[in-house]
Amino acid sequence: DGGITQSPKYLFRKEGQNVTLSCEQNLNHDAMYWYRQDPGQGLRLIYYSQIVNDFQKGDIAEGYSVSREKKESFPLTVTSAQKNPTAFYLCASSTPGGHGYTFGSGTRLTVV
Amino acid sequence: DQQVKQNSPSLSVQEGRISILNCDYTNSMFDYFLWYKKYPAEGPTFLISISSIKDKNEDGRFTVFLNKSAKHLSLHIVPSQPGDSAVYFCAASANAGGTSYGKLTFGQGTILTVHP
Numbered sequence: 700d701g702g703i704t705q706s707p708k709y710l711f712r713k714e715g716q717n718v719t720l721s722c723e724q725n726l727n728h729d730a731m732y733w734y735r736q737d738p739g740q741g742l743r744l745i746y747y748s749q750i751v752n753d754f755q756k757g758d759i760a761e762g763y764s765v766s767r768e769k770k771e772s773f774p775l776t777v778t779s780a781q782k783n784p785t786a787f788y789l790c791a792s793s794t795p796g797g798h799g800y801t802f803g804s805g806t807r808l809t810v811v
Numbered sequence: 812d813q814q815v816k817q818n819s820p821s822l823s824v825q826e827g828r829i830s831i832l833n834c835d836y837t838n839s840m841f842d843y844f845l846w847y848k849k850y851p852a853e854g855p856t857f858l859i860s861i862s863s864i865k866d867k868n869e870d871g872r873f874t875v876f877l878n879k880s881a882k883h884l885s886l887h888i889v890p891s892q893p894g895d896s897a898v899y900f901c902a903a904s905a906n907a908g909g910t911s912y913g914k915l916t917f918g919q920g921t922i923l924t925v926h927p
Contacts, residue, residue: 739919787852
């Protein structure tokens with residue numbers, strides 16, 4: 700079955716450590732996105748990529764980094780510079796002219 | 812700058828009655844609108860959408876209405892069922908057709924609770 704896989708589902712890290720969230724898709728979608736969900740703030744765009752080896756900052760990119768070396772993969776690194784990293788992170792993908800996203804099941808990151 | 816707003820954080824409805832979820836937007840360039848449903852600890856799933864050339868789209872119990880002049884859309888669920896209890900996100904994109912990727916801007920979400 701085609702879809703988007705995010706791993707792990709739950710992640711705990713100590714403050715000051717970098718952590719990388721995985722996102723893999725086998726839908727052959729060109730574009731991939733990372734969103735963050737916080738209570739009462741909806742989904743906010745962190746980074747997106749429309750083609751391999753290219754990506755753009757979203758609305759809240761500070762403290763995050765991404766790479767897009769393969770079409771199928773779009774990992775997100777939460778760096779120690781991110782002031783409030785504890786959140787639910789969602790990865791999504793889409794096709795050109797497509798009108799919607801396919802989302803992964805999310806990763807809950809807790810920084811202690 | 813919140814371009815897509817869902818001003819009701821929560822809505823409680825009795826089973827069998829109508830649920831109406833509202834969404835307002837400010838960007839006149841938005842030409843495609845979507846509703847997503849999300850359960851806790853899961854990713855959102857697509858529910859229904861509408862193009863700006865229409866003012867209504869219906870799919871079973873779900874109907875989305877678009878009022879372009881008011882920059883307002885609403886999702887009607889009739890009849891509401893307990894399984895509809897979830898967070899509902901409104902989303903919008905600009906120039907979503909052709910070769911663009913239609914990057915989505917989401918509202919804050921509305922928690923719908925349908926009581927048996």
